[in-house]
Amino acid sequence: MDVLVLGGGVIGCAVAYYLAQAGATVTLLERDTCARHASGAAAGILDPFHIERPVRNWAEASLNLFGPVCAQIKEVTGIDPLYDPNIRKISVSYESSPKLSHELLEEGLEKLSLQEALALVPQLNPDIDHAVLYPPVPCLDAKRYTQGLAKLITSLGVQVLENTQVDQLLIQQERVVGVQAGDQTFYADQVVDCTGSWAGTLTPLATSIRPARGQIIVIQTPPSWLSQVVYAPGDTYLGPKLDGRILLGSTVEDAGYDESVTVEGALGILARATKAVPAISQFPLLAYWGGLRPRSRDDFPVIGPHPTLKNLWIATGHFRNGVILSLITGQELAPWILQNIPSSLLLKDTVRSVP
Numbered sequence: 272m273d274v275l276v277l278g279g280g281v282i283g284c285a286v287a288y289y290l291a292q293a294g295a296t297v298t299l300l301e302r303d304t305c306a307r308h309a310s311g312a313a314a315g316i317l318d319p320f321h322i323e324r325p326v327r328n329w330a331e332a333s334l335n336l337f338g339p340v341c342a343q344i345k346e347v348t349g350i351d352p353l354y355d356p357n358i359r360k361i362s363v364s365y366e367s368s369p370k371l372s373h374e375l376l377e378e379g380l381e382k383l384s385l386q387e388a389l390a391l392v393p394q395l396n397p398d399i400d401h402a403v404l405y406p407p408v409p410c411l412d413a414k415r416y417t418q419g420l421a422k423l424i425t426s427l428g429v430q431v432l433e434n435t436q437v438d439q440l441l442i443q444q445e446r447v448v449g450v451q452a453g454d455q456t457f458y459a460d461q462v463v464d465c466t467g468s469w470a471g472t473l474t475p476l477a478t479s480i481r482p483a484r485g486q487i488i489v490i491q492t493p494p495s496w497l498s499q500v501v502y503a504p505g506d507t508y509l510g511p512k513l514d515g516r517i518l519l520g521s522t523v524e525d526a527g528y529d530e531s532v533t534v535e536g537a538l539g540i541l542a543r544a545t546k547a548v549p550a551i552s553q554f555p556l557l558a559y560w561g562g563l564r565p566r567s568r569d570d571f572p573v574i575g576p577h578p579t580l581k582n583l584w585i586a587t588g589h590f591r592n593g594v595i596l597s598l599i600t601g602q603e604l605a606p607w608i609l610q611n612i613p614s615s616l617l618l619k620d621t622v623r624s625v626p
């Protein structure tokens with residue numbers, strides 16, 4: 272079966288990966304370069320704990336897939352996604368909250384006193400009241416992971432065409448038969464729209480997808496300087512990578528299609544991150560960037576067959592969780608597209624018809 276995948280972000284690459292493994296003939300069309308947008312901007316924290324159910328169930332199922340796929344990426348492509356399965360998440364609070372213990376027990380998490388928190392992460396601000404310790408939240412370098420997936424799929428026979436902007440879907444009698452990209456026409460049995468924040472511009476009825484900008488500041492520390500992912504109030508996180516970089520994030524903004532980092536955004540991130548871990552102020556700033564998270568009306572992903580156009584599939588709206596949900600999205604969608612086997616995981620939890 273011939274399948275066209277539109278978009279070379281982490282979702283398009285993961286969908287193409289599972290389609291190719293199942294024997295489909297896949298062409299992926301990317302307007303810029305793979306990993307150029309949200310997927311290359313992500314913090315790469317695979318954290319199911321901040322996700323609401325039922326999507327959290329998908330995230331938990333997805334987590335099991337990362338070890339083998341990251342190993343395959345490294346072995347086949349030479350690109351190391353810096354996958355770190357053992358790192359934990361510690362969430363700090365400056366205020367006491369007496370009710371927390373009961374909630375934590377139900378979740379199976381651990382409340383740490385200031386002393387216990389400092390014993391685990393000595394660089395924490397001693398003015399914190401307490402912290403919460405989570406089980407491991409694996410981390411990786413999202414850009415390398417996406418670029419690695421893009422290279423891995425070419426080795427599986429996927430034709431990856433970058434600098435190829437799809438201008439419109441070709442529709443005959445309510446059936447999508449291909450796409451037009453400049454002066455090139457591509458025909459296929461099935462088309463999957465994985466264009467992230469731009470899904471609404473190509474596919475009718477997916478217009479509720481809108482971009483939610485997130486900004487990131489990167490600092491360089493010695494490797495292993497920070498041993499855990501630190502979350503702090505104000506939607507703030509410090510995500511260490513195996514090479515010593517720490518990604519500081521983030522913001523959630525309605526800024527249209529503007530991927531800039533703003534002075535206000537950067538100042539806010541740096542102030543909140545430095546408050547949580549004051550010693551980061553000594554390290555060099557390495558980079559900064561912004562990315563556009565594809566956000567649906569209810570913040571849940573939009574995955575499945577288009578309700579009116581035959582042979583068209585949608586996989587977008589992953590919002591803050593596209594990296595962690597990438598593999599489960601591809602694994603569940605591929606048999607649905609190729610053999611008409613609807614995903615029991617996605618459907619069992621919530622029927623997400625395209626809005």
Ligand SMILES: Cc1cc2nc3c(=O)[nH]c(=O)nc-3n(C[C@H](O)[C@H](O)[C@H](O)COP(=O)(O)OP(=O)(O)OC[C@H]3O[C@@H](n4cnc5c(N)ncnc54)[C@H](O)[C@@H]3O)c2cc1C
Pocket residue numbers: 277278279280281282283300301302303304305306307308309310311312313314315316317318435436437438465466467468469473484485486487520521561562563564565586587588589590591592593594595596
């Ligand atoms: C700052 C930030 C931090 C984040 N941190 C995390 C995290 O820690 N963990 C996590 O799980 N998620 C995280 N996310 C969310 C995650 O990055 C996104 O959910 C995910 O990358 C979305 O992937 P995508 O492939 O749908 O979109 P994108 O990566 O945006 O890919 C869509 C692609 O489609 C292409 N395209 C668009 N229109 C066309 C067209 N007409 N023709 C051809 N190609 C087209 C674009 O060029 C783009 O490359 C973060 C996001 C941001 C911005």
